[in-house]
Amino acid sequence: MSKNIRFFSIFIIGFSIYYFFDLFYFKDIQSFSKGVFHSKAIAHVIAYTITLLPLIITLKVLFPKKIILDLFSINKSVMKGFLPTFMATFPMVIGYYIHFAIIKTINVESLFINTISSAFFEEIIFRSFLFGTLYRFTRLGFLSSVLLGSLLFAQIHLYQSQNTMELIEIFAITFLGSILFAWVYMEMDFNLWAAIFLHFFMNLYWEIFNVSENVSGNLYGNIYKFVSIILLIGIVIYHKRKNKIPFQITWKNLFIKTREVQS
Incomplete structure (x- = not known):
């Protein structure tokens, strides 16, 4: 105790x-x-x-x-994080190219900040530290570990609008997105690069195409994002079943883990 x-x-x-x-x-x-x-x-x-x-x-x-790279989960294979997320988010590129115009003037520094820098550091803070530390090193289960980080992750995105309905949408989307990033990070062998690249590609395509002014998006913007999410979940499930790798999340460890985590 x-x-x-x-x-x-x-x-x-x-x-x-x-x-x-x-x-x-x-x-x-x-x-x-x-x-x-x-x-x-x-x-x-x-x-x-x-x-x-x-x-x-x-x-x-x-x-x-323990070495800090292991504690932040960035000592895993970069390529194993890159490939599945690149393939899964490809529908966003195709769909956005069909329905939206490419931004004519791109500020390289702003693009870097909103894609590479934000994706890397936000995943370090919210997935690796806030979620990963609790899930990997305590007996807290998935939902118990992911709640705090997801609430804070959603809260930091509320600057994007002053409209009440849009704020609700932004909070809900980023809260659920945080849970998705945590699931991907966890089920892909605690490889933070998977969550980083997923975050990066989603931000990148949203930035280079004229999709929406904020994360709440619109019909086509969200449809292709949803398709990519389903595809990624399918890729992860297929990979784990094919290689007979047990899933981290089970009904028995949603709140309290009954076994040690292999990370």
């Missing part, structure tokens, strides 16, 4: 320090870095990297003998 109290206390304190550090200093660090390097993209990466320090320290306090 005392071991669990220590773990959750350090986890909560560490994330709280990160949360307020990010809330109050992210923009200042970004602004300062932009002034030094004259690049919004580089400043974005630097601000994220510095504000991540409390999470890195938290994990090293909890697991002093």
Whole structure:
């Protein structure tokens, strides 16, 4: 019992320090870095990297003998994360090309921030740390572990609109999207690159085609996204069944795990 109290206390304190550090200093660090390097993209990466320090320290306090790449789940195969998500999101490219125009003027730095940088760092924070740490190293099940991260992930996207109905749609879509990213990360052998690339491709196609001003989208935008999600789920299920790999999620471990996680 005392071991669990220590773990959750350090986890909560560490994330709280990160949360307020990010809330109050992210923009200042970004602004300062932009002034030094004259690049919004580089400043974005630097601000994220510095504000991540409390999470890195938290994990090293909890697991002093483990390497940080393993704790963040980025020591797995990049290609195994890339290929299935690239194939699964291909319907978005085809569908968006048919129904939407390509953006004529693309700001490269903004595109980098909204695709590569955001996908990488958000998956590190919300899937690897908030979900992965709880699911991999405690007895909490999938739903118990994914709730906090998904609520916060949905909350940070509410800046995209002031309309009440759109805000509800944005919250629901990003909340469910967070659960999907967590499922993909977990069922693909805790390979965070799978969630990163899925996040990246979905953001990329949404950015380069004139789909919608925010994540709530529209009919065709959401139809092709939904098709890609179904295809990805099918690819993951097929791969696991073909190779006789047991699924992480079962009815027995939705809330509390009954067996150790192999990660």
